Amino acid sequence: MAGFSLSCVVLLCAVVAQAKPTIRKERVIRDPELSRQAHEDNKSFQYDHEAFLGKDDAKTFDQLTPEESRDRLGKIVDRIDGDGDGYITTAELKDWIKRVQKRYVYENVAKVWTDYDLNKDNRISWDEYKQATYGYYLANPEEFQDDKDQFSFKKMLPRDERRFKAADLNGDMAADKEEFTSFLHPEEFDHMKDIVVQETLEDIDKNGDGHVDEDEYIADMFSHEDGGPEPDWVKTEREQFSDFRDLNKDGKMDKDEIRHWIMPQDYDHAQAEARHLVYESDQDKDQKLTKEEILENWNMFVGSQATNYGEDLTRSHDEL
Secondary structure (H helix, E strand, C coil): CCCCCHHHHHHHHHHHHHCCCCCCCCCCCCCCCCCCCCCCCCCCCHHHHHHHHCHHHHHHHHCCCHHHHHHHHHHHHHHHCCCCCCCECHHHHHHHHHHHHCHHHHHHHHHHHHHHCCCCCCCEEHHHHHHHHHHHHHHCHHHHCCCCHHHHHHHHHHHHHHHHHHHCCCCCCEECHHHHHHHHCHHHCHHHHHHHHHHHHHHHCCCCCCCEEHHHHHHCCCCCCCCCCCCHHHHHHHHHHHHHHCCCCCCEECHHHHHHHHCCCCCCHHHHHHHHHHHHHCCCCCCCECHHHHHHCHHHHCCCHHHHHHHHHHCCCCCC
């Protein structure tokens, strides 16, 4: 999405346009797996560790002593307690798990942050982003008069500005890192979902009627340039459009139907895991956790060398 430089986007579009057959764009947005480990708490807490810490940090904690692991967990708990009231709610735990699972998004933003923060004030204004991304085009429009890229620049500039304003929650036209992250990766943030739907509609709606009909839906994933018959998978997609995409059976998708398509209401793994961790650690059954309750059940949240040693001791000699 906007994380690419515009020149890369233009080049990518040109390459895709020449490729045959057209490869379907992945429009559906799904949350990543929390862990590929089995969720077997009577045998192992590895699923919980990876869900709570992320896969890489879970491995790091496995190398710590129990004392080091508990100490680091205590510091994490302080970060999770967003309102500082001394309690960790299911909602706070869910938000933490979701943030951990999309850590790659924040790492991506960190890599490009200095490219856009031109005045080094740790904020990126719309003017800074516009200058860094479109500066050459704006300063030299004559070089693009006969270039097909002219249309791309003219289309993307107002589209980026609209998205930037949606990400700018306080309306000052300057993004902190959280706001800029939602600008570059709107699919990861609830308050940006309307923008994702609107941009999807604009991408596919070639006749500009504000809807996506069956032919536009198919054209987004398959090109008829070769003149041959449609593959079976395209026929299946036509059936999908009729049976599951066009919910009101008027022959086209509106914004609500597009949202239903690209943002399916799947099982919320982060919510389920947060509830599970609270249920297993909530000693006084008040449906929220204190730091003491979490540290008391620390080995469910994080691992350590002791956890690994314990697993080794339970193995048969044939497995060692």
